[in-house]
Structure formats: C-alpha cells, structure tokens
Amino acid sequence: MTAYLEVDHATIEFKTRKGIYRAVQNVSIEVEQGEFVSIIGHSGCGKSTVLNLIAGLVPASSGGALLGGREISGPSPERAVVFQNHSLLPWLTCFGNVYLAVEKVFSGHQSKTQMRERTDEALALVGLTHARDKRPNEISGGMKQRVGIARALAMEPKVLLMDEPFGALDALTRANLQDSLMEIQARLKSTVVMVTHDVDEAVLLSDRIVMMTNGPAATVGQILSVDLPRPRNRLQLAEDTRYIHHRAEVLRFLHSGHGAGAIAA
Numbered sequence: 001m002t003a004y005l006e007v008d009h010a011t012i013e014f015k016t017r018k019g020i021y022r023a024v025q026n027v028s029i030e031v032e033q034g035e036f037v038s039i040i041g042h043s044g045c046g047k048s049t050v051l052n053l054i055a056g057l058v059p060a061s062s063g064g065a066l067l068g069g070r071e072i073s074g075p076s077p078e079r080a081v082v083f084q085n086h087s088l089l090p091w092l093t094c095f096g097n098v099y100l101a102v103e104k105v106f107s108g109h110q111s112k113t114q115m116r117e118r119t120d121e122a123l124a125l126v127g128l129t130h131a132r133d134k135r136p137n138e139i140s141g142g143m144k145q146r147v148g149i150a151r152a153l154a155m156e157p158k159v160l161l162m163d164e165p166f167g168a169l170d171a172l173t174r175a176n177l178q179d180s181l182m183e184i185q186a187r188l189k190s191t192v193v194m195v196t197h198d199v200d201e202a203v204l205l206s207d208r209i210v211m212m213t214n215g216p217a218a219t220v221g222q223i224l225s226v227d228l229p230r231p232r233n234r235l236q237l238a239e240d241t242r243y244i245h246h247r248a249e250v251l252r253f254l255h256s257g258h259g260a261g262a263i264a265a
C-alpha cells in the first residue's frame, strides 16, 4: 500500500553556472489523507525545493512524487500552493482575487452563482466576509495572507501546500492565523504539507514533522510524530510536558551536527 501523497527517493539537481548543484538527495516522505505534515530545516537546505516538487513546479532528477498513486508531472489545482508573499492582484478585490482562481478551476462545470457562492464561502472560512470588496492595499498583511489561503481552499485542492505562509507576519497575527488554520483543517480534514522555520509553529500544527539535514544533497534526517490531542490550545500546550519534549527534540536535531542557521526557537 502506498501513501496518499508520496515523495519517493527524490533527488533534485539544478544547473548552475558552476555546474550541477544537487539540492536534495534521496528524499522520501509519506503523507496520509487528512494529515498535517511540516518540513523544517535550516535556511537553504531544500525545503521549498521538496514542496515545489510536490507542487509540480520542479522536476526530480531521479525518483519523484505521487498523489493518489499517480505521478506528479506538473502544477495542478489539486495541489494548491500558499506562498509567503500572498501574490494577490492589486487591482482586484478580495472577492475578485479568490473568484479568479475559482473560475479557472470550475468554469464550465459550475454556474456563475455557484462559483460566487464558493468564493464567498472560502472568504467566510478565513473570516474575511467583511473585507470581500476591499483591494489588497486596503487590508493588513495578515488579511492578505488569509485571502491567499481562501484562494487556495476555494479550489478544493486534494493537498494544500504552504511555503512559510506566516513567515512575513508579526507574532500575534501569525498566532491568530495558525489558530484559524487549525480550525479550518479540522473542519475540512485537509491534507497539508507546510514548510516552516518555526519550531513552535511546526509542533503546534503538525501530526508529523520532517526534519531535513543541511544541503547540499540535503535529505530527511528524522521524522517526529506529534502525538498531541486536537483541538490544540497554544496556551495550555506551553506547559504540556509532551509539547515541551517534542519542541526540544526538534531543537536538538536542528542544533546538533546539522549546522547553524536562522531558526526561530
């Protein structure tokens, strides 16, 4: 039996001016349906490269990735990506930005009314109904990121891919969005793969944490199962010995023989 989403012995190389650069080597990750998996590691180790492989944006030099047993060979709305920089179109409203993605996926299959409803539902899910008619320059960074998440969710992806989605936000906004993401994931039972630098974010949100060694030729060093019950409450967890233990285990990995880097601890 193969997993729902599988990165299978993937090696990814880039052509550079100095020759071939092997970013990641022999990476294998299995993700079950409905599971939340984080990828953590030092800056430049290849986290985004692995996520981009799953997104279909980067090909593997050997090995590959599969979703539902089918090889991933290019981008698809079934694997929606949320980036750190929300990349919203400035001339469209929040509604317009989400609707554009909905139209791309569902046009021809759903009526305009259905697509509008779908867009409004996605905005409601991230708590942005009140801002539906505002343009990106009229809303905060956290709200922009919520629009990015709404846009991804509105496409009803099989897998939600997130590349440091909250990296550019202040701590309180980030906490707020993490809580929203946990609620949304519990409700939709989404399968999520998220790249993060943040140890607390990884432990709070994940079912499992994939820890990557440093590059070049980075690979999976260790995988940690986070057996904390859900729903999770950040304040209660701060004093939970299991949480403290998991957090320490990730920190130990990152600071022991895997080099130094920019890790928020």
Ligand SMILES: Nc1ncnc2c1ncn2[C@@H]1O[C@H](COP(=O)(O)OP(=O)(O)OP(=O)(O)O)[C@@H](O)[C@H]1O
Pocket (backbone or CB within 6 Å): 014, 015, 016, 021, 023, 041, 042, 043, 044, 045, 046, 047, 048, 049, 050, 197, 215
């Ligand atoms: N298109 C490319 N061409 C050449 N090298 C690349 C390319 N994309 C990534 N790399 C290199 O591959 C390595 C891994 O990059 P990647 O962005 O995946 O790391 P990361 O762990 O996500 O980093 P960060 O945490 O800083 O975002 C880096 O050394 C990067 O310079």
